[in-house]
Amino acid sequence: MHIITRKKILDFAERYPECSTALDAWYRIVKHTGFGNFAELRGVFPNADQVGGFTVFNIGGNKVRLIAAVHYNTQRLYIRHVLTHNEYDKKNGGKADVTGGKRHYPDLAGY
Template sequence: MRIVAKKNLLAFCMTHAAARQSLLAWHEEAAKAVWATPQDIKDRYASASFVGHNRVVFNIKGNAYRLIVAVAYRIGVVYIKFIGTHAEYDAIDAATIELEW
């Protein structure tokens, strides 16, 4: 999969060092993955949640952080929409949040 907005992952890691290893591991796995359906994601990430609009919520570092992506299955692209703490996640709408550039 092609990941759009890796720079935002790296920027988040600069301010949340505890998330760095887990986020970079997720990125590496996702970049090598071939997700054709939501089931492909669920097979690897049992705790992933699907919130509509092809959005997937990943628990990062034991659920301390949340990562929301939109997956374009047909073209093999993953768009990062949100990265934050669990508390920050609770304050947003996962189905509509857009990453601020």
Template sequence: MHIISWAKIRDFVDQHPTSLGSMRTWFDCLESRMYKDFNDLRTIFPSVDRVRLKSGQDRYVFNVAGNNYRIICGIHFNRGKVYIRFVLTHAEYDKGAWKHE
């Protein structure tokens, strides 16, 4: 998959340096192959959740580093594109502001 973009992860890692290893592992694993659909994605990332926003768009929520961090993405499986929308701590995720994008 083509992931857009590492910059959001880099900015997060600047604030949370201990997250680098987990973020790199997630990025490399997602980038290393194409996923045809949500079910295929769950074979590698069993804890990923699909969330439908009020706008009707789907977002995919990945638990990273033992559920300490969340990466929220838009994914176009047919194009092989992953758009990172948010990289959050668990506490930031729980506030739910990301649902109103």
């Protein structure tokens, strides 16, 4: 997939160098893999969730949330935000939780 834009990953890794290895691994996997749909993506990233029109990736042992718009038809992934778990929870009013074995996130309309 073509990833737009890597700069958000690099900027985040500069602020949080302890996450750079995990982000680099995520980037390499996505760049060299074509996903036809969310089910295929989830086969590689089982902790990814669809929230509205976005895909939320849990990266680095649940330390990083990468929010992206994935366009399977054009093989493009647009990175909207890269956040720490705490930053993500603060933006969502602390409402991200696990309910009945499934993750629940509030609407990401603010992203």
